[in-house]
Amino acid sequence: MLLRLPTSVSEARDCLAEGAIPVGGATLIWAAWQRDGFPEQAVSLRKVPEATAVGNGVLGGAVLLGQVDERVPEVLRQAAKGVGTGAVRRAATVGGNIAGSSLRDLLPAAIVLDAWADVLTADGVEQVDLAEVQAKSPVLLSLRWREPVKGAYAKVADPAGGEVPTIAAAALDTEGVLRVAVREGYVVSSGSAGAGGGGVDELFAGPLSGLSDTGRSLARRQVTAVLGE
Ligand SMILES: Cc1cc2nc3c(=O)[nH]c(=O)nc-3n(C[C@H](O)[C@H](O)[C@H](O)COP(=O)(O)OP(=O)(O)OC[C@H]3O[C@@H](n4cnc5c(N)ncnc54)[C@H](O)[C@@H]3O)c2cc1C
Structure with a gap:
Protein backbone atom coordinates (compact mmCIF):
# COMPACT_ATOMS: atom_id res chain seq x y z
CA MET A 1 0.00 0.00 0.00
CA TRP A 145 -17.85 27.27 14.44
CA ARG A 146 -18.49 30.64 16.06
CA GLU A 147 -17.20 30.95 19.61
CA PRO A 148 -19.91 30.14 22.18
CA VAL A 149 -20.50 32.17 25.32
CA LYS A 150 -20.50 29.05 27.45
CA GLY A 151 -20.73 25.28 27.03
CA ALA A 152 -21.00 22.11 29.08
CA TYR A 153 -20.39 18.45 28.24
CA ALA A 154 -20.75 15.15 30.05
CA LYS A 155 -20.26 11.50 29.11
CA VAL A 156 -21.49 8.69 31.35
CA ALA A 157 -18.39 6.86 32.54
CA ASP A 158 -18.32 3.07 32.10
CA PRO A 159 -22.04 2.32 31.67
CA ALA A 160 -23.30 -1.07 32.81
CA GLY A 161 -23.32 -3.96 30.36
CA GLY A 162 -20.89 -2.32 27.93
CA GLU A 163 -23.61 -0.06 26.51
CA VAL A 164 -22.68 2.94 24.40
CA PRO A 165 -22.09 5.74 26.93
CA THR A 166 -24.69 8.49 26.90
CA ILE A 167 -23.34 11.95 26.08
CA ALA A 168 -25.03 15.31 26.66
CA ALA A 169 -23.71 18.67 25.50
CA ALA A 170 -25.11 22.18 25.69
CA ALA A 171 -23.84 25.57 24.55
CA LEU A 172 -25.13 29.13 24.51
CA ASP A 173 -24.16 31.32 21.56
CA THR A 174 -23.66 35.07 21.46
CA GLU A 175 -27.20 35.60 20.14
CA GLY A 176 -28.76 33.88 23.15
CA VAL A 177 -29.52 30.59 21.41
CA LEU A 178 -29.09 27.53 23.61
CA ARG A 179 -28.33 24.29 21.75
CA VAL A 180 -28.51 20.87 23.35
CA ALA A 181 -27.46 17.51 21.88
CA VAL A 182 -27.70 14.08 23.44
CA ARG A 183 -26.33 10.76 22.20
CA GLU A 184 -28.11 7.66 23.42
CA GLY A 185 -27.03 4.41 21.84
CA TYR A 186 -25.85 5.51 18.40
CA VAL A 187 -28.66 8.05 18.01
CA VAL A 188 -28.05 11.78 18.47
CA SER A 189 -31.04 14.02 19.29
CA SER A 190 -30.70 17.78 19.35
CA GLY A 191 -32.60 21.04 19.42
CA SER A 192 -32.36 24.69 20.37
CA ALA A 193 -34.14 27.22 22.54
CA GLY A 194 -34.12 30.96 23.07
CA ALA A 195 -33.56 34.01 20.87
CA GLY A 196 -37.06 34.02 19.44
CA GLY A 197 -37.50 30.22 19.50
CA GLY A 198 -39.21 28.23 22.23
CA GLY A 199 -38.00 27.88 25.80
CA VAL A 200 -36.05 25.12 27.46
CA ASP A 201 -39.18 23.24 28.57
CA GLU A 202 -40.48 23.24 24.98
CA LEU A 203 -37.12 21.89 23.86
CA PHE A 204 -37.43 18.92 26.22
CA ALA A 205 -41.09 18.44 25.30
CA GLY A 206 -40.27 18.66 21.57
CA PRO A 207 -37.05 17.53 19.87
CA LEU A 208 -35.66 15.96 23.05
CA SER A 209 -38.90 14.30 24.18
CA GLY A 210 -37.71 10.81 23.23
CA LEU A 211 -34.82 10.81 25.70
CA SER A 212 -34.59 8.24 28.48
CA ASP A 213 -34.67 9.49 32.08
CA THR A 214 -30.87 9.20 32.21
CA GLY A 215 -30.41 11.16 29.00
CA ARG A 216 -32.90 13.84 30.05
CA SER A 217 -31.36 14.33 33.46
CA LEU A 218 -27.82 14.47 32.02
CA ALA A 219 -28.98 17.02 29.45
CA ARG A 220 -30.83 19.09 32.08
CA ARG A 221 -27.63 19.25 34.13
CA GLN A 222 -25.66 20.58 31.15
CA VAL A 223 -28.36 23.20 30.51
CA THR A 224 -28.21 24.30 34.13
CA ALA A 225 -24.42 24.51 33.96
CA VAL A 226 -24.66 26.73 30.88
CA LEU A 227 -27.53 28.96 31.97
CA GLY A 228 -26.41 29.05 35.60
CA GLU A 229 -29.95 28.49 36.89
C1 LIG B 1 -9.95 1.03 21.81
C2 LIG B 1 -10.84 2.03 21.12
C3 LIG B 1 -11.73 2.78 21.88
C4 LIG B 1 -12.55 3.72 21.26
N1 LIG B 1 -13.41 4.48 22.03
C5 LIG B 1 -14.14 5.45 21.43
C6 LIG B 1 -14.96 6.32 22.20
O1 LIG B 1 -15.05 6.23 23.42
N2 LIG B 1 -15.66 7.27 21.53
C7 LIG B 1 -15.57 7.45 20.17
O2 LIG B 1 -16.21 8.35 19.62
N3 LIG B 1 -14.81 6.64 19.45
C8 LIG B 1 -14.10 5.65 20.03
N4 LIG B 1 -13.31 4.85 19.28
C9 LIG B 1 -13.36 5.01 17.84
C10 LIG B 1 -12.47 6.17 17.49
O3 LIG B 1 -13.26 7.33 17.46
C11 LIG B 1 -11.96 5.91 16.11
O4 LIG B 1 -11.07 4.80 16.24
C12 LIG B 1 -11.20 7.04 15.60
O5 LIG B 1 -11.85 8.26 15.74
C13 LIG B 1 -10.95 6.82 14.13
O6 LIG B 1 -10.01 7.81 13.84
P1 LIG B 1 -8.78 7.47 12.94
O7 LIG B 1 -8.14 8.77 12.65
O8 LIG B 1 -7.90 6.42 13.54
O9 LIG B 1 -9.52 6.89 11.67
P2 LIG B 1 -9.09 5.70 10.67
O10 LIG B 1 -9.09 4.40 11.40
O11 LIG B 1 -7.81 6.13 10.00
O12 LIG B 1 -10.27 5.79 9.66
C14 LIG B 1 -11.56 5.42 10.05
C15 LIG B 1 -12.52 5.79 8.91
O13 LIG B 1 -12.56 7.19 8.78
C16 LIG B 1 -12.21 7.58 7.46
N5 LIG B 1 -11.49 8.84 7.58
C17 LIG B 1 -10.27 9.08 8.12
N6 LIG B 1 -9.97 10.38 8.07
C18 LIG B 1 -11.05 10.98 7.49
C19 LIG B 1 -11.36 12.33 7.14
N7 LIG B 1 -10.52 13.35 7.37
N8 LIG B 1 -12.55 12.58 6.56
C20 LIG B 1 -13.43 11.57 6.31
N9 LIG B 1 -13.19 10.28 6.60
C21 LIG B 1 -12.00 10.00 7.19
C22 LIG B 1 -11.39 6.43 6.91
O14 LIG B 1 -11.45 6.36 5.49
C23 LIG B 1 -12.09 5.24 7.56
O15 LIG B 1 -13.23 4.89 6.84
C24 LIG B 1 -12.48 3.90 19.87
C25 LIG B 1 -11.59 3.16 19.10
C26 LIG B 1 -10.76 2.23 19.71
C27 LIG B 1 -9.79 1.47 18.86
Missing part, protein backbone atom coordinates in the same frame (compact mmCIF):
# COMPACT_ATOMS: atom_id res chain seq x y z
CA LEU A 2 1.29 3.43 -0.95
CA LEU A 3 0.61 6.09 1.71
CA ARG A 4 0.36 9.48 0.04
CA LEU A 5 1.09 12.63 2.03
CA PRO A 6 -0.09 15.65 0.01
CA THR A 7 0.96 19.09 1.24
CA SER A 8 -1.91 21.10 -0.23
CA VAL A 9 -5.64 20.83 -0.81
CA SER A 10 -5.19 20.49 -4.56
CA GLU A 11 -2.66 17.66 -4.17
CA ALA A 12 -5.04 15.96 -1.72
CA ARG A 13 -7.85 16.18 -4.27
CA ASP A 14 -5.58 14.60 -6.88
CA CYS A 15 -4.88 11.70 -4.51
CA LEU A 16 -8.59 11.15 -3.90
CA ALA A 17 -9.35 11.40 -7.61
CA GLU A 18 -6.74 8.68 -8.20
CA GLY A 19 -8.55 6.39 -5.77
CA ALA A 20 -6.55 6.85 -2.57
CA ILE A 21 -8.56 5.99 0.56
CA PRO A 22 -8.55 8.62 3.33
CA VAL A 23 -6.79 7.49 6.49
CA GLY A 24 -6.37 9.22 9.82
CA GLY A 25 -4.65 7.35 12.62
CA ALA A 26 -5.82 3.95 11.26
CA THR A 27 -7.20 3.05 14.71
CA LEU A 28 -10.33 1.69 13.04
CA ILE A 29 -9.48 1.13 9.42
CA TRP A 30 -6.37 -0.98 10.00
CA ALA A 31 -8.42 -3.90 11.30
CA ALA A 32 -10.74 -3.68 8.29
CA TRP A 33 -7.76 -3.65 5.93
CA GLN A 34 -6.22 -6.65 7.67
CA ARG A 35 -9.49 -8.50 7.29
CA ASP A 36 -10.47 -7.41 3.78
CA GLY A 37 -7.12 -6.57 2.19
CA PHE A 38 -5.13 -3.35 1.89
CA PRO A 39 -5.98 -0.74 -0.75
CA GLU A 40 -3.40 0.14 -3.37
CA GLN A 41 -3.10 3.65 -1.97
CA ALA A 42 -4.24 5.65 1.02
CA VAL A 43 -4.05 9.38 1.67
CA SER A 44 -3.39 11.14 4.96
CA LEU A 45 -4.15 14.86 5.32
CA ARG A 46 -1.60 15.32 8.08
CA LYS A 47 0.65 17.54 5.95
CA VAL A 48 -2.18 19.67 4.56
CA PRO A 49 -2.19 22.98 6.51
CA GLU A 50 -5.99 23.38 6.40
CA ALA A 51 -6.40 19.93 7.95
CA THR A 52 -3.98 20.54 10.81
CA ALA A 53 -5.21 23.98 11.91
CA VAL A 54 -6.33 24.40 15.53
CA GLY A 55 -7.85 27.57 16.99
CA ASN A 56 -9.74 30.70 15.90
CA GLY A 57 -12.90 28.72 15.32
CA VAL A 58 -11.25 25.91 13.32
CA LEU A 59 -10.29 22.32 14.07
CA GLY A 60 -8.57 20.43 11.27
CA GLY A 61 -9.67 16.94 10.29
CA ALA A 62 -6.14 15.53 10.62
CA VAL A 63 -5.62 16.89 14.14
CA LEU A 64 -5.08 14.08 16.67
CA LEU A 65 -7.73 13.86 19.40
CA GLY A 66 -4.90 14.14 21.93
CA GLN A 67 -3.93 17.52 20.43
CA VAL A 68 -7.37 19.10 20.95
CA ASP A 69 -6.54 21.68 23.62
CA GLU A 70 -7.62 25.06 25.01
CA ARG A 71 -7.54 26.61 21.54
CA VAL A 72 -10.99 25.06 20.98
CA PRO A 73 -14.16 25.49 23.09
CA GLU A 74 -14.45 23.47 26.28
CA VAL A 75 -17.27 21.24 24.93
CA LEU A 76 -15.14 20.02 22.03
CA ARG A 77 -12.09 19.60 24.23
CA GLN A 78 -14.03 17.51 26.75
CA ALA A 79 -15.44 15.39 23.94
CA ALA A 80 -11.98 14.65 22.52
CA LYS A 81 -10.61 13.92 25.98
CA GLY A 82 -13.32 11.32 26.58
CA VAL A 83 -12.65 9.20 23.47
CA GLY A 84 -11.19 5.74 24.15
CA THR A 85 -7.81 5.43 25.82
CA GLY A 86 -4.72 7.64 25.74
CA ALA A 87 -3.25 5.35 23.09
CA VAL A 88 -6.32 5.81 20.88
CA ARG A 89 -6.28 9.61 21.33
CA ARG A 90 -2.59 9.76 20.42
CA ALA A 91 -3.37 8.23 17.01
CA ALA A 92 -7.04 8.87 16.14
CA THR A 93 -8.01 12.03 14.29
CA VAL A 94 -10.91 14.46 14.34
CA GLY A 95 -11.91 13.44 10.79
CA GLY A 96 -11.75 9.72 11.59
CA ASN A 97 -14.01 10.29 14.60
CA ILE A 98 -16.62 12.61 13.19
CA ALA A 99 -16.77 11.40 9.59
CA GLY A 100 -15.43 7.86 9.79
CA SER A 101 -16.59 6.20 13.02
CA SER A 102 -19.94 5.12 14.40
CA LEU A 103 -19.55 6.40 17.97
CA ARG A 104 -18.56 9.95 16.98
CA ASP A 105 -18.15 11.37 20.48
CA LEU A 106 -17.26 14.71 18.90
CA LEU A 107 -20.59 15.02 17.13
CA PRO A 108 -22.84 16.21 20.02
CA ALA A 109 -20.21 18.85 20.89
CA ALA A 110 -20.00 19.99 17.26
CA ILE A 111 -23.81 20.18 17.05
CA VAL A 112 -24.16 22.46 20.08
CA LEU A 113 -21.49 24.74 18.61
CA ASP A 114 -23.65 24.90 15.46
CA ALA A 115 -20.50 23.82 13.63
CA TRP A 116 -20.18 23.25 9.93
CA ALA A 117 -17.52 21.44 7.94
CA ASP A 118 -15.16 22.15 5.10
CA VAL A 119 -15.04 18.98 3.02
CA LEU A 120 -13.00 17.95 0.01
CA THR A 121 -14.94 17.18 -3.14
CA ALA A 122 -13.94 16.54 -6.72
CA ASP A 123 -14.60 20.24 -7.43
CA GLY A 124 -12.75 21.74 -4.49
CA VAL A 125 -13.57 22.62 -0.91
CA GLU A 126 -17.24 22.82 0.01
CA GLN A 127 -18.98 23.91 3.20
CA VAL A 128 -21.57 21.41 4.41
CA ASP A 129 -23.63 21.06 7.57
CA LEU A 130 -23.21 18.30 10.14
CA ALA A 131 -26.26 16.43 8.86
CA GLU A 132 -24.45 15.95 5.57
CA VAL A 133 -21.28 14.87 7.36
CA GLN A 134 -23.31 12.21 9.19
CA ALA A 135 -25.19 11.09 6.12
CA LYS A 136 -22.38 11.02 3.57
CA SER A 137 -19.09 10.78 5.53
CA PRO A 138 -17.31 13.18 3.17
CA VAL A 139 -13.56 13.81 3.44
CA LEU A 140 -13.37 16.24 6.33
CA LEU A 141 -10.80 19.01 5.94
CA SER A 142 -11.90 20.95 9.02
CA LEU A 143 -14.70 21.82 11.41
CA ARG A 144 -15.66 25.46 11.91
Whole structure:
Protein backbone atom coordinates (compact mmCIF):
# COMPACT_ATOMS: atom_id res chain seq x y z
CA MET A 1 0.00 0.00 0.00
CA LEU A 2 1.29 3.43 -0.95
CA LEU A 3 0.61 6.09 1.71
CA ARG A 4 0.36 9.48 0.04
CA LEU A 5 1.09 12.63 2.03
CA PRO A 6 -0.09 15.65 0.01
CA THR A 7 0.96 19.09 1.24
CA SER A 8 -1.91 21.10 -0.23
CA VAL A 9 -5.64 20.83 -0.81
CA SER A 10 -5.19 20.49 -4.56
CA GLU A 11 -2.66 17.66 -4.17
CA ALA A 12 -5.04 15.96 -1.72
CA ARG A 13 -7.85 16.18 -4.27
CA ASP A 14 -5.58 14.60 -6.88
CA CYS A 15 -4.88 11.70 -4.51
CA LEU A 16 -8.59 11.15 -3.90
CA ALA A 17 -9.35 11.40 -7.61
CA GLU A 18 -6.74 8.68 -8.20
CA GLY A 19 -8.55 6.39 -5.77
CA ALA A 20 -6.55 6.85 -2.57
CA ILE A 21 -8.56 5.99 0.56
CA PRO A 22 -8.55 8.62 3.33
CA VAL A 23 -6.79 7.49 6.49
CA GLY A 24 -6.37 9.22 9.82
CA GLY A 25 -4.65 7.35 12.62
CA ALA A 26 -5.82 3.95 11.26
CA THR A 27 -7.20 3.05 14.71
CA LEU A 28 -10.33 1.69 13.04
CA ILE A 29 -9.48 1.13 9.42
CA TRP A 30 -6.37 -0.98 10.00
CA ALA A 31 -8.42 -3.90 11.30
CA ALA A 32 -10.74 -3.68 8.29
CA TRP A 33 -7.76 -3.65 5.93
CA GLN A 34 -6.22 -6.65 7.67
CA ARG A 35 -9.49 -8.50 7.29
CA ASP A 36 -10.47 -7.41 3.78
CA GLY A 37 -7.12 -6.57 2.19
CA PHE A 38 -5.13 -3.35 1.89
CA PRO A 39 -5.98 -0.74 -0.75
CA GLU A 40 -3.40 0.14 -3.37
CA GLN A 41 -3.10 3.65 -1.97
CA ALA A 42 -4.24 5.65 1.02
CA VAL A 43 -4.05 9.38 1.67
CA SER A 44 -3.39 11.14 4.96
CA LEU A 45 -4.15 14.86 5.32
CA ARG A 46 -1.60 15.32 8.08
CA LYS A 47 0.65 17.54 5.95
CA VAL A 48 -2.18 19.67 4.56
CA PRO A 49 -2.19 22.98 6.51
CA GLU A 50 -5.99 23.38 6.40
CA ALA A 51 -6.40 19.93 7.95
CA THR A 52 -3.98 20.54 10.81
CA ALA A 53 -5.21 23.98 11.91
CA VAL A 54 -6.33 24.40 15.53
CA GLY A 55 -7.85 27.57 16.99
CA ASN A 56 -9.74 30.70 15.90
CA GLY A 57 -12.90 28.72 15.32
CA VAL A 58 -11.25 25.91 13.32
CA LEU A 59 -10.29 22.32 14.07
CA GLY A 60 -8.57 20.43 11.27
CA GLY A 61 -9.67 16.94 10.29
CA ALA A 62 -6.14 15.53 10.62
CA VAL A 63 -5.62 16.89 14.14
CA LEU A 64 -5.08 14.08 16.67
CA LEU A 65 -7.73 13.86 19.40
CA GLY A 66 -4.90 14.14 21.93
CA GLN A 67 -3.93 17.52 20.43
CA VAL A 68 -7.37 19.10 20.95
CA ASP A 69 -6.54 21.68 23.62
CA GLU A 70 -7.62 25.06 25.01
CA ARG A 71 -7.54 26.61 21.54
CA VAL A 72 -10.99 25.06 20.98
CA PRO A 73 -14.16 25.49 23.09
CA GLU A 74 -14.45 23.47 26.28
CA VAL A 75 -17.27 21.24 24.93
CA LEU A 76 -15.14 20.02 22.03
CA ARG A 77 -12.09 19.60 24.23
CA GLN A 78 -14.03 17.51 26.75
CA ALA A 79 -15.44 15.39 23.94
CA ALA A 80 -11.98 14.65 22.52
CA LYS A 81 -10.61 13.92 25.98
CA GLY A 82 -13.32 11.32 26.58
CA VAL A 83 -12.65 9.20 23.47
CA GLY A 84 -11.19 5.74 24.15
CA THR A 85 -7.81 5.43 25.82
CA GLY A 86 -4.72 7.64 25.74
CA ALA A 87 -3.25 5.35 23.09
CA VAL A 88 -6.32 5.81 20.88
CA ARG A 89 -6.28 9.61 21.33
CA ARG A 90 -2.59 9.76 20.42
CA ALA A 91 -3.37 8.23 17.01
CA ALA A 92 -7.04 8.87 16.14
CA THR A 93 -8.01 12.03 14.29
CA VAL A 94 -10.91 14.46 14.34
CA GLY A 95 -11.91 13.44 10.79
CA GLY A 96 -11.75 9.72 11.59
CA ASN A 97 -14.01 10.29 14.60
CA ILE A 98 -16.62 12.61 13.19
CA ALA A 99 -16.77 11.40 9.59
CA GLY A 100 -15.43 7.86 9.79
CA SER A 101 -16.59 6.20 13.02
CA SER A 102 -19.94 5.12 14.40
CA LEU A 103 -19.55 6.40 17.97
CA ARG A 104 -18.56 9.95 16.98
CA ASP A 105 -18.15 11.37 20.48
CA LEU A 106 -17.26 14.71 18.90
CA LEU A 107 -20.59 15.02 17.13
CA PRO A 108 -22.84 16.21 20.02
CA ALA A 109 -20.21 18.85 20.89
CA ALA A 110 -20.00 19.99 17.26
CA ILE A 111 -23.81 20.18 17.05
CA VAL A 112 -24.16 22.46 20.08
CA LEU A 113 -21.49 24.74 18.61
CA ASP A 114 -23.65 24.90 15.46
CA ALA A 115 -20.50 23.82 13.63
CA TRP A 116 -20.18 23.25 9.93
CA ALA A 117 -17.52 21.44 7.94
CA ASP A 118 -15.16 22.15 5.10
CA VAL A 119 -15.04 18.98 3.02
CA LEU A 120 -13.00 17.95 0.01
CA THR A 121 -14.94 17.18 -3.14
CA ALA A 122 -13.94 16.54 -6.72
CA ASP A 123 -14.60 20.24 -7.43
CA GLY A 124 -12.75 21.74 -4.49
CA VAL A 125 -13.57 22.62 -0.91
CA GLU A 126 -17.24 22.82 0.01
CA GLN A 127 -18.98 23.91 3.20
CA VAL A 128 -21.57 21.41 4.41
CA ASP A 129 -23.63 21.06 7.57
CA LEU A 130 -23.21 18.30 10.14
CA ALA A 131 -26.26 16.43 8.86
CA GLU A 132 -24.45 15.95 5.57
CA VAL A 133 -21.28 14.87 7.36
CA GLN A 134 -23.31 12.21 9.19
CA ALA A 135 -25.19 11.09 6.12
CA LYS A 136 -22.38 11.02 3.57
CA SER A 137 -19.09 10.78 5.53
CA PRO A 138 -17.31 13.18 3.17
CA VAL A 139 -13.56 13.81 3.44
CA LEU A 140 -13.37 16.24 6.33
CA LEU A 141 -10.80 19.01 5.94
CA SER A 142 -11.90 20.95 9.02
CA LEU A 143 -14.70 21.82 11.41
CA ARG A 144 -15.66 25.46 11.91
CA TRP A 145 -17.85 27.27 14.44
CA ARG A 146 -18.49 30.64 16.06
CA GLU A 147 -17.20 30.95 19.61
CA PRO A 148 -19.91 30.14 22.18
CA VAL A 149 -20.50 32.17 25.32
CA LYS A 150 -20.50 29.05 27.45
CA GLY A 151 -20.73 25.28 27.03
CA ALA A 152 -21.00 22.11 29.08
CA TYR A 153 -20.39 18.45 28.24
CA ALA A 154 -20.75 15.15 30.05
CA LYS A 155 -20.26 11.50 29.11
CA VAL A 156 -21.49 8.69 31.35
CA ALA A 157 -18.39 6.86 32.54
CA ASP A 158 -18.32 3.07 32.10
CA PRO A 159 -22.04 2.32 31.67
CA ALA A 160 -23.30 -1.07 32.81
CA GLY A 161 -23.32 -3.96 30.36
CA GLY A 162 -20.89 -2.32 27.93
CA GLU A 163 -23.61 -0.06 26.51
CA VAL A 164 -22.68 2.94 24.40
CA PRO A 165 -22.09 5.74 26.93
CA THR A 166 -24.69 8.49 26.90
CA ILE A 167 -23.34 11.95 26.08
CA ALA A 168 -25.03 15.31 26.66
CA ALA A 169 -23.71 18.67 25.50
CA ALA A 170 -25.11 22.18 25.69
CA ALA A 171 -23.84 25.57 24.55
CA LEU A 172 -25.13 29.13 24.51
CA ASP A 173 -24.16 31.32 21.56
CA THR A 174 -23.66 35.07 21.46
CA GLU A 175 -27.20 35.60 20.14
CA GLY A 176 -28.76 33.88 23.15
CA VAL A 177 -29.52 30.59 21.41
CA LEU A 178 -29.09 27.53 23.61
CA ARG A 179 -28.33 24.29 21.75
CA VAL A 180 -28.51 20.87 23.35
CA ALA A 181 -27.46 17.51 21.88
CA VAL A 182 -27.70 14.08 23.44
CA ARG A 183 -26.33 10.76 22.20
CA GLU A 184 -28.11 7.66 23.42
CA GLY A 185 -27.03 4.41 21.84
CA TYR A 186 -25.85 5.51 18.40
CA VAL A 187 -28.66 8.05 18.01
CA VAL A 188 -28.05 11.78 18.47
CA SER A 189 -31.04 14.02 19.29
CA SER A 190 -30.70 17.78 19.35
CA GLY A 191 -32.60 21.04 19.42
CA SER A 192 -32.36 24.69 20.37
CA ALA A 193 -34.14 27.22 22.54
CA GLY A 194 -34.12 30.96 23.07
CA ALA A 195 -33.56 34.01 20.87
CA GLY A 196 -37.06 34.02 19.44
CA GLY A 197 -37.50 30.22 19.50
CA GLY A 198 -39.21 28.23 22.23
CA GLY A 199 -38.00 27.88 25.80
CA VAL A 200 -36.05 25.12 27.46
CA ASP A 201 -39.18 23.24 28.57
CA GLU A 202 -40.48 23.24 24.98
CA LEU A 203 -37.12 21.89 23.86
CA PHE A 204 -37.43 18.92 26.22
CA ALA A 205 -41.09 18.44 25.30
CA GLY A 206 -40.27 18.66 21.57
CA PRO A 207 -37.05 17.53 19.87
CA LEU A 208 -35.66 15.96 23.05
CA SER A 209 -38.90 14.30 24.18
CA GLY A 210 -37.71 10.81 23.23
CA LEU A 211 -34.82 10.81 25.70
CA SER A 212 -34.59 8.24 28.48
CA ASP A 213 -34.67 9.49 32.08
CA THR A 214 -30.87 9.20 32.21
CA GLY A 215 -30.41 11.16 29.00
CA ARG A 216 -32.90 13.84 30.05
CA SER A 217 -31.36 14.33 33.46
CA LEU A 218 -27.82 14.47 32.02
CA ALA A 219 -28.98 17.02 29.45
CA ARG A 220 -30.83 19.09 32.08
CA ARG A 221 -27.63 19.25 34.13
CA GLN A 222 -25.66 20.58 31.15
CA VAL A 223 -28.36 23.20 30.51
CA THR A 224 -28.21 24.30 34.13
CA ALA A 225 -24.42 24.51 33.96
CA VAL A 226 -24.66 26.73 30.88
CA LEU A 227 -27.53 28.96 31.97
CA GLY A 228 -26.41 29.05 35.60
CA GLU A 229 -29.95 28.49 36.89
C1 LIG B 1 -9.95 1.03 21.81
C2 LIG B 1 -10.84 2.03 21.12
C3 LIG B 1 -11.73 2.78 21.88
C4 LIG B 1 -12.55 3.72 21.26
N1 LIG B 1 -13.41 4.48 22.03
C5 LIG B 1 -14.14 5.45 21.43
C6 LIG B 1 -14.96 6.32 22.20
O1 LIG B 1 -15.05 6.23 23.42
N2 LIG B 1 -15.66 7.27 21.53
C7 LIG B 1 -15.57 7.45 20.17
O2 LIG B 1 -16.21 8.35 19.62
N3 LIG B 1 -14.81 6.64 19.45
C8 LIG B 1 -14.10 5.65 20.03
N4 LIG B 1 -13.31 4.85 19.28
C9 LIG B 1 -13.36 5.01 17.84
C10 LIG B 1 -12.47 6.17 17.49
O3 LIG B 1 -13.26 7.33 17.46
C11 LIG B 1 -11.96 5.91 16.11
O4 LIG B 1 -11.07 4.80 16.24
C12 LIG B 1 -11.20 7.04 15.60
O5 LIG B 1 -11.85 8.26 15.74
C13 LIG B 1 -10.95 6.82 14.13
O6 LIG B 1 -10.01 7.81 13.84
P1 LIG B 1 -8.78 7.47 12.94
O7 LIG B 1 -8.14 8.77 12.65
O8 LIG B 1 -7.90 6.42 13.54
O9 LIG B 1 -9.52 6.89 11.67
P2 LIG B 1 -9.09 5.70 10.67
O10 LIG B 1 -9.09 4.40 11.40
O11 LIG B 1 -7.81 6.13 10.00
O12 LIG B 1 -10.27 5.79 9.66
C14 LIG B 1 -11.56 5.42 10.05
C15 LIG B 1 -12.52 5.79 8.91
O13 LIG B 1 -12.56 7.19 8.78
C16 LIG B 1 -12.21 7.58 7.46
N5 LIG B 1 -11.49 8.84 7.58
C17 LIG B 1 -10.27 9.08 8.12
N6 LIG B 1 -9.97 10.38 8.07
C18 LIG B 1 -11.05 10.98 7.49
C19 LIG B 1 -11.36 12.33 7.14
N7 LIG B 1 -10.52 13.35 7.37
N8 LIG B 1 -12.55 12.58 6.56
C20 LIG B 1 -13.43 11.57 6.31
N9 LIG B 1 -13.19 10.28 6.60
C21 LIG B 1 -12.00 10.00 7.19
C22 LIG B 1 -11.39 6.43 6.91
O14 LIG B 1 -11.45 6.36 5.49
C23 LIG B 1 -12.09 5.24 7.56
O15 LIG B 1 -13.23 4.89 6.84
C24 LIG B 1 -12.48 3.90 19.87
C25 LIG B 1 -11.59 3.16 19.10
C26 LIG B 1 -10.76 2.23 19.71
C27 LIG B 1 -9.79 1.47 18.86
